[in-house]
Amino acid sequence: MADPLKRAEITDNVAADLTAAAPEAAVAELPPEVVAQSLGEYVRGYVARIRAGESGVLPVVMAMVAIVVVFEVISPNNVYLSPGNLVNLFQQSAVIMVLAMAEAFALVLGEIDLSIGFVGACGAAITVQLIQPATTNWPWPLAVLAGLLFCVVFGAIQGTLITRLHLPSFIVTLAGYLVANGLFLKILLFGPFSGYPNLTGQSDNLHFIYNLMWGTIDPIVSWIGAAVVVAALGGFIWFSDSRRRKSGLVAPPASLSLIKIGLIAVVAIVVVGICNLNRGVLIVQEGVPWVIPIVIAVLAAWTVLLGRTKYGRYLYAIGGNPEAARRAGINLSVVRTAAFMLCSFTAGIALLLYASYLNGMSNNVQAGYYVLYAVAAAVIGGTSLMGGRGKPLHGVLGGLVIGAIYNGMYLLALSFEWQYIVTGLVLLAAIIIDAVSRRGSASGSVTRI
Amino acid sequence: MLKIRGLDKHFGPVQALYHVDLDIPPRQVTALCGDNGAGKTVLTKCIAGIYSIDHGEIFWEGRPVHIHNARDSARLGIETVYQDLALADNLDIVQNMFLGRERLRSGLLDEDSMERSAAETLSSLRVTTVKSIRQPVASLSGGQRQSVAVAKAVMWNSKLVLMDEPTAALGVVQTRMVLDLIGRLRDKGLAVMVISHNLNDVFEVADNIAVLYLGRMAVQDKATNFDRQSVVEYMTTGGLGRSSGRPAKEG
Numbered sequence: 001m002a003d004p005l006k007r008a009e010i011t012d013n014v015a016a017d018l019t020a021a022a023p024e025a026a027v028a029e030l031p032p033e034v035v036a037q038s039l040g041e042y043v044r045g046y047v048a049r050i051r052a053g054e055s056g057v058l059p060v061v062m063a064m065v066a067i068v069v070v071f072e073v074i075s076p077n078n079v080y081l082s083p084g085n086l087v088n089l090f091q092q093s094a095v096i097m098v099l100a101m102a103e104a105f106a107l108v109l110g111e112i113d114l115s116i117g118f119v120g121a122c123g124a125a126i127t128v129q130l131i132q133p134a135t136t137n138w139p140w141p142l143a144v145l146a147g148l149l150f151c152v153v154f155g156a157i158q159g160t161l162i163t164r165l166h167l168p169s170f171i172v173t174l175a176g177y178l179v180a181n182g183l184f185l186k187i188l189l190f191g192p193f194s195g196y197p198n199l200t201g202q203s204d205n206l207h208f209i210y211n212l213m214w215g216t217i218d219p220i221v222s223w224i225g226a227a228v229v230v231a232a233l234g235g236f237i238w239f240s241d242s243r244r245r246k247s248g249l250v251a252p253p254a255s256l257s258l259i260k261i262g263l264i265a266v267v268a269i270v271v272v273g274i275c276n277l278n279r280g281v282l283i284v285q286e287g288v289p290w291v292i293p294i295v296i297a298v299l300a301a302w303t304v305l306l307g308r309t310k311y312g313r314y315l316y317a318i319g320g321n322p323e324a325a326r327r328a329g330i331n332l333s334v335v336r337t338a339a340f341m342l343c344s345f346t347a348g349i350a351l352l353l354y355a356s357y358l359n360g361m362s363n364n365v366q367a368g369y370y371v372l373y374a375v376a377a378a379v380i381g382g383t384s385l386m387g388g389r390g391k392p393l394h395g396v397l398g399g400l401v402i403g404a405i406y407n408g409m410y411l412l413a414l415s416f417e418w419q420y421i422v423t424g425l426v427l428l429a430a431i432i433i434d435a436v437s438r439r440g441s442a443s444g445s446v447t448r449i
Numbered sequence: 450m451l452k453i454r455g456l457d458k459h460f461g462p463v464q465a466l467y468h469v470d471l472d473i474p475p476r477q478v479t480a481l482c483g484d485n486g487a488g489k490t491v492l493t494k495c496i497a498g499i500y501s502i503d504h505g506e507i508f509w510e511g512r513p514v515h516i517h518n519a520r521d522s523a524r525l526g527i528e529t530v531y532q533d534l535a536l537a538d539n540l541d542i543v544q545n546m547f548l549g550r551e552r553l554r555s556g557l558l559d560e561d562s563m564e565r566s567a568a569e570t571l572s573s574l575r576v577t578t579v580k581s582i583r584q585p586v587a588s589l590s591g592g593q594r595q596s597v598a599v600a601k602a603v604m605w606n607s608k609l610v611l612m613d614e615p616t617a618a619l620g621v622v623q624t625r626m627v628l629d630l631i632g633r634l635r636d637k638g639l640a641v642m643v644i645s646h647n648l649n650d651v652f653e654v655a656d657n658i659a660v661l662y663l664g665r666m667a668v669q670d671k672a673t674n675f676d677r678q679s680v681v682e683y684m685t686t687g688g689l690g691r692s693s694g695r696p697a698k699e700g
């Protein structure tokens with residue numbers, strides 16, 4: 001009979017060999033802001049992480065620069081970087097950004113939601129239909145609520161099927177995509193609008209929805225608003241970081257807090273500055289479009305939800321290790337179903353912005369491949385398809401990259417065939433980036449939330 | 450502290466535990482030994498409330514109790530460190546230690562207070578090798594992960610900590626670290642039940658030894674009444690071959 005003592009020791013040794021390599025591999029993986037005591041250490045940590053494949057936002061920024069340079073050179077008359085086109089680029093990106101923030105709820109769980117393009121489109125079409133003066137003439141707040149409610153209910157049904165019946169989200173939401181696509185076309189046909197309910201006409205409700213994208217803020221007001229936002233955010237970062245430093249908690253060095261605040265200020269000045277240049281051809285046209293504060297509001301709300309609430313923490317825990325979450329007493333099906341509802345809800349906002357951009361809803365809406373743009377945007381921004389890692393900010397950064405590509409193709413008047421091919425390649429590139437960065441790090445995804 | 454009498458547990462046709470009796474005294478380390486498949490993990494999960502028991506009684510501090518889920522056992526002061534640890538790799542040490550029991554301040558997570566408490570617990574256990582308690586668990590070594598799982602278990606005024614094979618996946622240095630940690634839990638006044646089939650570890654930390662054999666409790670006694678040979682024999686034969694007979698402890 002085998003000696004169990006010996007057997008136990010042998011397994012111990014094998015296990016020891018297996019784990020021995022882990023600590024070294026792990027060093028490079030530490031987020032520099034967690035261990036750095038000074039700016040120098042931070043930079044070294046950051047470089048080490050990039051070498052290890054954990055590169056944060058750097059590739060996004062580099063991709064952005066490359067895209068901008070290429071399109072500026074090849075766009076007709078170099079219009080790519082003109083104020084008018086840049087504002088247009090922000091507007092087009094906004095839809096993708098919000099849709100990518102929606103998709104983040106599914107991706108953090110390690111799931112995917114392919115339906116949100118057309119689910120959101122249904123919601124937006126409902127809103128646009130309900131405010132038509134010729135038919136129902138609802139006030140816009142009610143109509144928006146009705147549209148978003150549709151999205152939430154659709155998300156709840158899909159989420160329930162996925163979590164209670166343990167069906168794969170890929171298939172359920174693919175089915176949902178087809179159903180929503182059909183419903184969308186049905187909704188368009190209501191009323192005397194020949195399938196194109198739009199936002200032109202004399203009605204405050206129509207104007208309001210149209211203004212989501214095309215309304216602008218007075219330049220003076222926008223500068224004051226930007227200053228207030230930067231001051232509030234900067235103050236928050238500075239005071240919470242320095243309080244943590246004082247009480248000996250893990251906190252970035254003061255210089256890093258300052259750099260962060262400086263970066264936010266620069267972004268604010270550049271964006272507001274560009275928007276406040278005159279972009280009109282014959283008449284003066286300037287000001288920050290409403291959509292920018294709308295995107296910032298969604299970003300702020302979902303960043304707080306995911307980063308600072310129990311719900312957000314549970315979402316990441318489930319994405320990282322569902323069994324650990326279950327044993328911690330977390331109700332998995334409730335959290336996961338709610339994630340699909342939040343996902344569809346946010347998509348409702350995104351497609352409402354799209355309706356505003358298009359001045360109405362028609363069967364030209366390419367909601368199907370906007371979903372793919374959204375997934376690509378989230379992944380390019382740093383969200384993992386394998387779950388457990390992702391932030392709303394990733395959707396915004398990646399959305400800008402995708403928007404930049406989309407806008408460039410639009411300027412070059414690329415044919416549909418080429419747009420499809422480019423979309424596919426971009427999605428593929430995003431997934432490759434995700435896979436490579438995961439292989440670089442020792443084990444799975446690492447994030448500091 | 451914890452007394453189990455006549456515990457039965459089956460999964461379909463498989464009888465995993467038969468009439469198991471077990472006593473876990475306070476302020477001592479009880480080692481639960483047994484070959485693979487003896488039912489050690491099942492017994493742990495019954496105590497932790499993951500599995501419901503078919504028959505039998507559990508007494509906690511002298512009173513009969515019914516443990517239906519993990520929250521029940523946590524309420525009594527029983528915390529479990531599972532074999533697979535159940536840590537979320539993507540979360541940091543503090544986030545893992547507070548998972549499911551986060552502290553809030555005006556509706557939002559109170560990270561500062563959680564980080565302070567986690568740091569206190571870790572340093573009271575002298576877990577000092579981690580670089581930062583804000584590093585993700587994915588970046589920790591096996592021993593460090595085990596330490597985090599243990600620290601997570603002792604943070605909640607727990608009175609009894611169950612540990613399922615805490616050293617099975619560890620190398621020599623890391624095993625040392627975990628054994629020291631178990632000693633420190635006892636010094637803090639906690640009762641510990643540790644599952645292991647590494648007899649070096651068992652004899653090093655255990656005050657009492659219980660041996661499961663094919664779902665039955667073969668023997669339970671003071672560690673000083675055993676030697677290596679006798680434990681191995683109980684593990685492999687259930688003690689049938691022994692003539693002198695240290696009878697399986699009753700009552």
Ligand SMILES: Nc1ncnc2c1ncn2[C@@H]1O[C@H](COP(=O)(O)OP(=O)(O)O)[C@@H](O)[C@H]1O
Nearest residue numbers: 460463465483484485486487488489490491492
């Ligand atoms: N969830 C389960 N379903 C069915 N059988 C189980 C289950 N868990 C454990 N068993 C069986 O119970 C017996 C004891 O298992 P276990 O307690 O895991 O052994 P060990 O002592 O190695 O921890 C084994 O025969 C195992 O197959």
Ligand SMILES: [Mg+2]
Nearest residue numbers: 489490532613
């Ligand atoms: Mg086991």
